[in-house]
Amino acid sequence: MAVDRRNFIKITGLAALGGAAGKEAMDALAQSEAKFSPMDNALHGKRWAMAVDLKKCKKDNGCKDCIHACHSVHNVPDFGNPKDEIKWIWREPYEKAFPDQENEFVPDDLLHASAPLLCNHCDNPPCVRVCPTQATWKRQDGIVMMDWHRCIGCRYCIAACPYGSRSFNWRDPRGADAEGKPYIKEQNPAFPTRMKGVVEKCTFCDERLAKGLKPACVEGCKQAALVFGDLDDPESEVRKLLRENFSIRRKPGLGTQPEVYYIV
Amino acid sequence: MIYDKEKIVPGIVVFIVLFTFPVWYNLAFGSGEGAPKPELPAQEKQCVESKEYMRTQHMDLLNQWRDAVVRSDMRLYLSSENGAKFEMSLTNTCLKCHPNKTRFCDQCHDYMAVKPYCWDCHIAPTE
Ligand code: SF4
Numbered sequence: 004m005a006v007d008r009r010n011f012i013k014i015t016g017l018a019a020l021g022g023a024a025g026k027e028a029m030d031a032l033a034q035s036e037a038k039f040s041p042m043d044n045a046l047h048g049k050r051w052a053m054a055v056d057l058k059k060c061k062k063d064n065g066c067k068d069c070i071h072a073c074h075s076v077h078n079v080p081d082f083g084n085p086k087d088e089i090k091w092i093w094r095e096p097y098e099k100a101f102p103d104q105e106n107e108f109v110p111d112d113l114l115h116a117s118a119p120l121l122c123n124h125c126d127n128p129p130c131v132r133v134c135p136t137q138a139t140w141k142r143q144d145g146i147v148m149m150d151w152h153r154c155i156g157c158r159y160c161i162a163a164c165p166y167g168s169r170s171f172n173w174r175d176p177r178g179a180d181a182e183g184k185p186y187i188k189e190q191n192p193a194f195p196t197r198m199k200g201v202v203e204k205c206t207f208c209d210e211r212l213a214k215g216l217k218p219a220c221v222e223g224c225k226q227a228a229l230v231f232g233d234l235d236d237p238e239s240e241v242r243k244l245l246r247e248n249f250s251i252r253r254k255p256g257l258g259t260q261p262e263v264y265y266i267v
Numbered sequence: 268m269i270y271d272k273e274k275i276v277p278g279i280v281v282f283i284v285l286f287t288f289p290v291w292y293n294l295a296f297g298s299g300e301g302a303p304k305p306e307l308p309a310q311e312k313q314c315v316e317s318k319e320y321m322r323t324q325h326m327d328l329l330n331q332w333r334d335a336v337v338r339s340d341m342r343l344y345l346s347s348e349n350g351a352k353f354e355m356s357l358t359n360t361c362l363k364c365h366p367n368k369t370r371f372c373d374q375c376h377d378y379m380a381v382k383p384y385c386w387d388c389h390i391a392p393t394e
């Protein structure tokens with residue numbers, strides 16, 4: 004069909020109108036976005052990661068400072084039963100934490116060490132791929148985040164995670180055991196609990212980063228064995244540590260690209 | 268033509284009168300007692316949005332806050348009422364001014380028989 008002058012003007016006029024309406028819609032959208040903003044002192048990163056210096060950590064094998072720091076601030080329940088255990092950060096002996104380090108002989112202090120373990124915030128997280136509701140997803144800054152509002156408790160993610168980083172609430176974390184001892188010893192009212200039927204795990208303290216604070220475990224470690232930072236920044240403390248020390252990761256052969264590095 | 272008209276029509280009238288009895292009884296003699304009376308903050312006079320907006324839209328606002336905080340990592344809300352910024356937090360912002368869940372939230376929720384599941388996870392202050 005040949006376009007005559009009349010039609011041409013009609014079409015361009017309509018397109019211009021549509022464009023104006025589109026702009027209006029875009030402005031309205033921008034306005035609604037401006038309603039929300041991050042806090043001024045929030046920490047921003049492109050690839051958050053953690054370096055765990057086992058040489059510093061293993062000095063004190065009974066130490067649970069990082070675990071206490073994390074679990075108390077996040078209302079992590081203690082069901083008093085290893086089968087139902089909820090853990091965001093926990094300890095495991097060297098050979099269990101790194102089963103594919105197959106050297107028969109390793110330094111004694113390493114062999115007898117127990118490593119603090121947490122969610123690796125994998126670059127290629129299998130847990131995210133299997134979640135049917137996007138209750139867990141990878142943020143722009145690398146954090147593998149959880150939205151507990153959206154978790155339906157299917158536990159696919161638990162099956163997918165090769166590191167045991169995720170726990171399921173088989174019981175109501177607000178409840179108490181037979182002797183009336185509450186599962187959460189002391190509630191932190193500033194942070195929510197979870198409910199029965201929901202999965203939970205470490206979130207790299209997203210709520211603290213948003214306020215300019217380092218993760219609770221990093222602050223809680225008196226040995227300064229845990230270092231948190233942005234791998235995208237060559238000047239960051241983690242990058243410096245990893246440049247100067249040899250480090251290993253858990254089950255690297257699986258291709259999940261863990262973002263927690265262990266200096267041995 | 269309707270069979271038994273003389274029975275059916277008065278029957279319907281009696282039914283309607285009985286069925287709507289609570290409504291017009293309340294209109295005529297009701298004192299409005301039992302209506303919810305949420306306790307308002309003593310100090311603070313200004314909520315994050317206008318009273319009218321909060322009354323009807325607070326559930327939508329809270330849903331928006333939830334998604335903004337959890338899914339987009341946004342933490343501050345710009346009030347269209349007075350341009351002030353608030354941390355988007357049920358426990359750390361709303362409950363600062365309304366510390367008594369029973370005398371504030373529950374008032375209307377119980378009256379309307381709605382059971383929001385906020386409190387399954389978010390901790391209400393001790394009263
Ligand atoms: S460690 Fe497990 S839970 Fe954490 S990101 Fe990797 S696969 Fe997911």
Ligand code: SF4
Pocket residue numbers: 133134135136137138139153154155156157158159160161202
């Ligand atoms: S248990 Fe929850 S987080 Fe895990 S896959 Fe299912 S919905 Fe997603």
